[in-house]
Amino acid sequence: MRAALRDMKAEDLDAVVALERECFAQPWTRAMLAEELRQGQGWRQVAAGPSGEVIGFALGRKYPDEWHLMDVAVAPRARKRGVGTRLLRVFVADADRAGKPVLLEVREHNEAAIALYEGHGFSVLAVRRGYYPDTGENALVMWRDPGRAERAGGTGLSGPLLAIESSCDDTAAAVLTPQGQVLSTLSHSQDSIHERYGGVVPEVASRAHVERMTAVVSEALRQAGCTMDDIAGVAATVGPGLIGALLVGVQTAKAIAWARRLPFFPVNHIHGHLAAAWLADPDAPLPMVTLVASGGHTTLIRVDDRSIYTLLGQTLDDAAGEAFDKGARLLGLGYPGGKELDELAEKGDPRAFSFPVAMKRSARPDFSFSGVKTALYYLLRTMTPEERQSRAADIAASYRKAIVDALVSKSVKTARHEAVRSLAIAGGVAANSLLRRRLVEEGEAAGLHVVVPAFRYCTDNAAMIGAAALAGPRLEYPDYLAIDASASLALGEWLPKKS
Numbered sequence: 001m002r003a004a005l006r007d008m009k010a011e012d013l014d015a016v017v018a019l020e021r022e023c024f025a026q027p028w029t030r031a032m033l034a035e036e037l038r039q040g041q042g043w044r045q046v047a048a049g050p051s052g053e054v055i056g057f058a059l060g061r062k063y064p065d066e067w068h069l070m071d072v073a074v075a076p077r078a079r080k081r082g083v084g085t086r087l088l089r090v091f092v093a094d095a096d097r098a099g100k101p102v103l104l105e106v107r108e109h110n111e112a113a114i115a116l117y118e119g120h121g122f123s124v125l126a127v128r129r130g131y132y133p134d135t136g137e138n139a140l141v142m143w144r145d146p147g148r149a150e151r152a153g154g155t156g157l158s159g160p161l162l163a164i165e166s167s168c169d170d171t172a173a174a175v176l177t178p179q180g181q182v183l184s185t186l187s188h189s190q191d192s193i194h195e196r197y198g199g200v201v202p203e204v205a206s207r208a209h210v211e212r213m214t215a216v217v218s219e220a221l222r223q224a225g226c227t228m229d230d231i232a233g234v235a236a237t238v239g240p241g242l243i244g245a246l247l248v249g250v251q252t253a254k255a256i257a258w259a260r261r262l263p264f265f266p267v268n269h270i271h272g273h274l275a276a277a278w279l280a281d282p283d284a285p286l287p288m289v290t291l292v293a294s295g296g297h298t299t300l301i302r303v304d305d306r307s308i309y310t311l312l313g314q315t316l317d318d319a320a321g322e323a324f325d326k327g328a329r330l331l332g333l334g335y336p337g338g339k340e341l342d343e344l345a346e347k348g349d350p351r352a353f354s355f356p357v358a359m360k361r362s363a364r365p366d367f368s369f370s371g372v373k374t375a376l377y378y379l380l381r382t383m384t385p386e387e388r389q390s391r392a393a394d395i396a397a398s399y400r401k402a403i404v405d406a407l408v409s410k411s412v413k414t415a416r417h418e419a420v421r422s423l424a425i426a427g428g429v430a431a432n433s434l435l436r437r438r439l440v441e442e443g444e445a446a447g448l449h450v451v452v453p454a455f456r457y458c459t460d461n462a463a464m465i466g467a468a469a470l471a472g473p474r475l476e477y478p479d480y481l482a483i484d485a486s487a488s489l490a491l492g493e494w495l496p497k498k499s
């Protein structure tokens with residue numbers, strides 16, 4: 001159940017003192033907390049759980065020229081439900097209404113809190129050296145201008161964005177601030193459903209999206225500490241992908257936006273994968289070359305700014321993820337198999353077998369992976385079942401090396417040829433451990449800033465769709481009612497052409 005926020009009362013003092021002690025190594029004393037309750041300039045709210053118990057609180061001071069946020073505590077058992085975020089948001093909204101800037105202090109190493117404040121429009125104003133007596137740690141003084149949130153992002157959103165992704169076999173939803181800070185991101189994989197068919201069955205995927213979508217959206221809102229009432233805009237992947245699967249996300253997003261008269265943000269799935277790079281590293285210097293390698297795509301794209309993309313090269317046959325998955329299948333590993341093959345390869349000798357990868361030496365920034373899969377098929381045919389078993393790790397290691405060699409050498413070569421400053425990777429195959437290591441090593445050796453996003457932003461997810469939406473077109477209510485999904489949206493297209 002969603003926690004209720006209310007004013008702090010004198011009777012809450014015991015609970016607040018207890019919670020303060022539970023949360024901090026250097027808690028405020030009872031006398032200090034009692035003084036805050038009496039303070040004429042005080043701002044105090046508690047979050048109450050289902051039976052009225054205090055599960056969080058925030059304290060601030062309303063000075064004439066600026067407001068200070070002084071203390072935010074959330075009970076350990078009530079964390080990851082967005083309670084702290086909601087307390088912060090209410091404080092900031094009150095300060096905005098009063099037209100006052102907000103100041104706060106945060107431990108220099110508390111990256112999660114710093115990211116949360118940045119997401120709400122705060123920036124670092126000063127450093128207080130050795131401010132915390134327990135560790136001697138520095139404090140960052142962070143500052144937020146009133147109205148900063150409305151100006152940031154360029155989308156004019158006055159509250160969080162809900163983003164939905166359903167282009168293939170993951171049902172995903174995320175909530176982002178207007179500045180692109182991820183408040184929650186959630187993905188429900190259908191792997192266990194499609195496993196028995198050995199591949200994604202489109203009709204089955206669409207049905208599974210319909211069954212899960214509402215729950216995934218509600219849970220993303222809950223984890224972000226929002227309700228539908230807080231949402232100021234809705235984004236969804238409109239293509240490319242499986243048409244039936246896409247339609248579930250597009251119709252859900254349009255229905256929510258239409259019912260609440262909100263703007264709608266159509267997003268190209270590939271633009272979403274590219275946005276994973278700036279979710280991971282917002283300051284990565286541009287231009288950038290990004291390798292998008294997943295079960296469905298293997299493309300090299302030049303990114304000049306967050307909405308200007310150029311296709312440089314792509315696979316001529318199988319996608320890299322498909323090559324991993326087909327290899328895994330031939331080796332009798334799990335489904336989809338890329339991850340299992342990767343894990344097995346860690347235990348093998350990559351020089352044991354030699355696999356050809358077409359296009360590796362060609363100057364064109366294209367890939368081809370069907371040859372390596374065929375080579376594996378014929379190699380396994382020459383082996384006895386015992387040999388296949390005993391050499392499995394060596395085969396996996398050699399096979400993985402062939403694919404990764406091609407991906408890394410083409411990506412670094414293309415980035416140098418384009419004279420860009422950064423090289424990034426995205427898509428499910430970016431989870432491959434050898435690929436991650438080698439791209440960093442070889443990219444940095446070539447003088448490039450290398451961006452390897454966290455795994456949750458590499459595989460299909462809605463946070464990346466939200467991040468891309470903030471750089472793309474915004475359609476006002478009700479102009480988007482006729483927007484359709486498209487199975488084949490080209491790079492650079494944000495919405496299907498009118499037919």
Ligand code: KG4
Binds near residue numbers: 295324336430431458
């Ligand atoms: O981006 P994604 O989640 O979905 C598509 O858009 O296709 O990518 C899934 C692909 C699958 O082919 C999966 O086997 C592959 O990413 N994959 C991996 C690894 N983890 C996932 N491939 C190689 N090594 C991995 N560790």
Ligand code: ZN
Binds near residue numbers: 427
């Ligand atoms: Zn994808």
